Amino acid sequence: MNAVLRWPMDTLASLGRAVLFLFQTMLAVPGALLRPRLLALQIYHSGLLSLAIIVIAGAFVGMVLALQGYRLLVQFSAESALGVSVALVVIRELGPVLTALLLAGRAGSSLAAEIGLMRATDQLDGISMMAVDPVPRVVAPRFLGLLIATPILNMIFIAMALGVAGGHLVGVEVLGVDAGSYWSQIRSAVDAGDLIDSTIKSLVFGLTIAWIAVYQGYHAAPTAAGVSRATTTTVVLSSLSVLGLDFVLTAAMFAA
Structure with a gap:
């Protein structure tokens, strides 16, 4: 019975520590903006180095959706609506969700492993010994x-x-x-609200992945197994969180 009660209590305690760590990180974000070169380097590592997988995945997703959509629409002589069907699915759902899942596997795991290795090799402790807070310097x-x-x-x-x-x-x-029909249907069906909703989703997903990655890496056990566990946990929790948050955000946007 004690073990059954201990698991939810430990989970709540871990969630509380993660929320406090998020607040601590958010307070350090303005200081990170004052280091543009360091920030640009991190955008390069998280964004530009992930560009190839995003481009390739986006191209193939679009091609598959076009094939499947055409196969369905041609039965109703509505193949001219192919652009609309692909655009709405990609902009509203697949774009932000698949981008987040790919980033969780590529950039999120990399962040967790990098910070975890800094913990395992005592670099974070060394920064603290020099009276420098690692959160503004490393995490933010x-x-x-x-x-x-x-x-x-x-x-x-x-x-x-x-x-x-x-x-x-x-x-x-x-x-x-017809190319004209393809693009005109997209222009008539997709509005700024769809792009705004997609951007909001991607921001929420990005915040969640970054939060989980830096928290798991910062609190990883200072061993090889600890870093490996933090990396795996980052990918699993980030992926599940993205899917769960997508349902919540979609329901909220649909209700609005």
């Missing part, structure tokens, strides 16, 4: 870099899925859908 720039990179990569994912390398390539060049 990495947190902010991933947060900034996420909506940018989301827009690139959407552009690749809808553009020349994705839905347009398959729908127009391969399946023969």
Whole structure:
């Protein structure tokens, strides 16, 4: 019985520590903005180094959606609506969600491993011994870099899925859908609200992934097994959190 009660209590205690760590990190974010070179380096590591997987994934997602959508729409002689079907699915759902999942596996795990190795090799303790708080110096720039990179990569994912390398390539060049109809249908159906909702989702997902990654890395056990566990936990928790938050945000946006 004690073990059954201990698990939820330990989970709540861990969640409380994570929330306090998030507040501590957010308070250190303004200081990170005063270090533009360090912040730019973190955006490079989290964003630019993830660009290839985002571009490739976006292109293939757009091509698959165009193939599947055309197969369905042609049964109702509505293949001219292919652009709308691809655009709404990508902008509202697949863009922010898949971008976040890919970043969780690539950038989130990298952040957790990097900070965890700094813990395992006593670098964080060394910074503390020099009377420097590791959170503003180490955690905040990495947190902010991933947060900034996420909506940018989301827009690139959407552009690749809808553009020349994705839905347009398959729908127009391969399946023969009229190019003017493809883009005019997208312009008439997609408005600024869809892009704003997509950006909001990507910001929430980016904050969640960055929070989990820096927390797991900062509090990793100073061993090889501890760093490995922190990296794995980051990917699992980030992925599940993104999917759960997507449902909550979609329900809220749909109700609005």
